Amino acid sequence: MVFTTELLIDIDKALLAVMIFVIMFGMGSSLTINDFKAIAKSPRGVLIGFLSQFGLMPLIAFGLSTVLNLDPAFAIALILIGCLPGGTTSNMFTYFSRGSVALSISMTTASTILALFMMPLLLKLYTAGFAESLQAMNKTSEFVIPTKDIISSLVLVLVPVVLGMILRKKSPDWAKTAEDTAGFVGMIVILYLIFTAFFRHGKYFLETPITVYIAAIGLGLAGFLFGYYLSKALGMFPLHQRAISLETGIQNGPVAFAVILLSFKEPFIQNQMIWLAILYSTFIVISSSFITLYFRKKGRFDWDIYKNTVIHNRLFGDNYVTQYPCSFLPKPLQKDPSQGANKSQKR
Amino acid sequence: MAYRIQAENLAALFQKSAEKYNDLPAFATRESALQWTPITYKELYAQGLEVATGLIAMGVQARDHIGHFGDNRLEWILADCAVQLSGAADVPRGRDVTDAELEYIIEHAEIKFAFVETEELQNRLLDLKSKLPLLQQIVLLDPKANAKEGVKTLLEVKEMGAKLRKQNDRRVEERMAGIKPDDLFTLIYTSGTTGKPKGVMLTHANMVSQVKNLPGKHNMNDRILSVLPIWHVFERVVEMYTIGFGGCTFYSSIQNLGDDMRNIEPTFMASAPRLWEKLHERIIQNIKSSHPVRQILFHIAYFLSRHYTASVYYINNKNLKTQPEHWLKKVFLLPFHILRFVLIIPWYGFFNAAVLERIRLGAGGSLGATISGGGALPIHIDRFFNNVGIPVLEGYGMTESSPVISVRAFENLVVGTVGPALPETEIQIVDIETGDVLFPNIKKAHNGRGVRGEIWVKGPQVMKGYFKDAELTNKTIVDGWLRTGDLGMMTHNDCLKILGRSKSTIVLLSGENVEPEPIEMSLQQSEYIEHCMVVGQDKKFIGVIIVPSVLKFRQEGFKVKTVAELVDNNDVQKIIRAEIKRLNSSQNGFRHFEQVKDFRMLNESFEVGNELTNLFKIKRHIVEKKYNDVINDLFKTA
8 A cells, every 4th residue: 555645744743752752751650660670579470471572472473464465564564563562551451451560560661671672683583574575666765674773762762761760759749640641641642643544544544455454453462362371371370361461462652653753764664654553553452451351350250369368468467378268269270379389479 | 259158047157157268367356557367267166166165154045145245346256156156145235335225225135144345344334233133244355454353254254165165065066056047146226316225136037138138249359347336237247248258357447447448458348328428528638639630630530430320320221210211212312321331431441440440449449349328328429439430339228127128239230229129028118198008019100119108128137026025016017017117219120219217207387298318418418517407397497407517617717626616607607508508409409398498507516426326327306305495596586
């Protein structure tokens, strides 16, 4: 598909820049140094998260691009999205899906830092073929993946995060407000982009090949699915499975916009890539809402047990072990460390 | 996974809970905010057996009445357990019992053995002992208190029993086998809103039916906060219900409620309207003092939630239906509500997650549902909590029905009603004057739904009678129907709606009947009014006596310390008058004779034990007597 007009006018770009700044600032506002230290406490979970975020997701994106035979620019965008770190959105969804928020935060923090190295590396690896065919189509100019630009845009995106963390340290109250506002602003801007896109470029929705839709929706869904079962296969408990699943599927959308706008200057390529990023950001909110509702229902029982044991420890002392009658717990949970096998029930 | 023990009596309930739930904590006592001591189901039962054996050795007979004076604490439930196991019944009353009540109850219930919680109660009872020849033995519950001569401590009784059980004393088991469903488990003296205490006889069958029939899907993961007085049957039924499903009850108190809610994160609790009012007040205060951005976010969130819930209720047929709804109206309204639902849900979803969840966290964040009982819940409070996502299930009942008659179930949450009748329970609405059955009555339109009358109840929870008062029993229970004395109607979605108390009905000179409760509840929405009571029996119009809120006026800049200083202040008068006009007008649905014409302010606040019952209901006759002059003055000027 070809974009005959510029997809984003200057106002949109400015808005997008503001949104990226506010959201990343909000993300920083929710972080403290302790969140970095916490990574060391659950290295297993973070490692599995790392595997599914930087191992599975790019692979899924690559697979989808190949199988669906996407245009090279779409394919590069999809792979780029696949290589992104997690964002704060996944923490909120994890909270409501009764998953381990602590693990979600640890994974977000770890992946945000690791993305600096992993993203350029993975992009080089997976997009090499697509970049070549892009260059073949676009003979006038030479196209290479702008690794340097990608790294510098990632660094740039981290600046508001650091600023947010400083605010959190100075004034937790303001930081909380910044966090709330960020979610709200993010939602408004995404909606604005969709609506203006709809009215200004309504035809593009119809022109977009069905395969692109499948890719934009499928990437998130496949991430949820594989993240859930990979972590299950590696012996994680339901609480962590839900966190890893959501963290895998939900990527940090704003970073995608920042990288595309700052690194892929060629309008023809940029338009296609932005378009895919918009589609992904829209559909991921909807699909993760449904997944969250499903997880929330499914996870009710093990979450209640987790909560109850944690609160017993909080009130009755760290050494207290809650002993349920054995018939009460389903088999998978009986092996759970919260069930008396360990002295400390904390998961 | 929800499981509930089915037992034929309470002794069996304790026994089966020990077998089934074993090492799970049954009750927990507060040492400090983050330090609690649990007792397991197994331990509770084992200790109960020992105390019961001790009681039997002391001479407690099956079906004896045993005094039980004290408030919520572990020793209370242990003593209760022992009383049940020994086949006796207890006669409970709170720490705030007066000497006169103690004397009356002990004599009337023929109490030979009595538990007292505190040293203070022990001393008071010892002073009264000369007047009570029947009273043989006092047992002191508080392990930290000093027992006087002749008084045994619970620990001593337990040790005595433990020794006997080691020598193979199995009299308790015999007693347990001898309990019949019709035996009393408790005899509760009510100091209701009228008259002298009456002894309500409640049987094992009564309580067992409640444990069985209360709606709710709780399991061993549930944490229950206990704040209401345990000697009141409402709190007691919730504790027995909790034993039935294996949850853990945490003994909190009103003072520590905020902290405990956050630390314990309760999933369920019994509560009274006053508690919700307090919580509501606090939440509103917090919002008002929060960051302006957050305030705006809250208002947006609440606005969305209000419209969202209203549509959800309508679509699920859970809106309050006091009148039948014409199908044509439904045809028009349903698409509107569905459209509104679809349009709002994404926004609601976001704000619910980002803003309202914070408010829910203030109440622990895990509250699945809470039953409110012991008085009518003001409708704006009711709506507020249901809108922010803390489902408050209002119930209806009285001590005489041990106590739950109906309660809103989670699946049947119609705000403004007290829900459908419990299983096995029948409700009739009866014309007060003629005694005709209005509901259910197939001759009437809609089977008599939407018609107001007195509520009569028949079911397994109805009491055996009033102790030693056959006359009153026969007046209250006729042909198995308990006459509640409350006015109500059955709504068109088969939920009960309470419309006031038939006995508090004010009849004006003109012959018009006025229900004071709705008017009072409406006035109480004003932050300036702490308490109020509508008066006007046999007068030309109704008036209201008001206790102004010192706190609110102080916030508004009035430099006052006591209620008395507000009474003669002209500005205060003006504000109160304006508030009455605002809340008690025809716009709020009050007819002309239901509108307050004049008011007086009182120079003292209402207090629990004096003007208010433990559940914060106004004792009308007490207030009328105490402020007779004020009331007369109110009507004299007219």
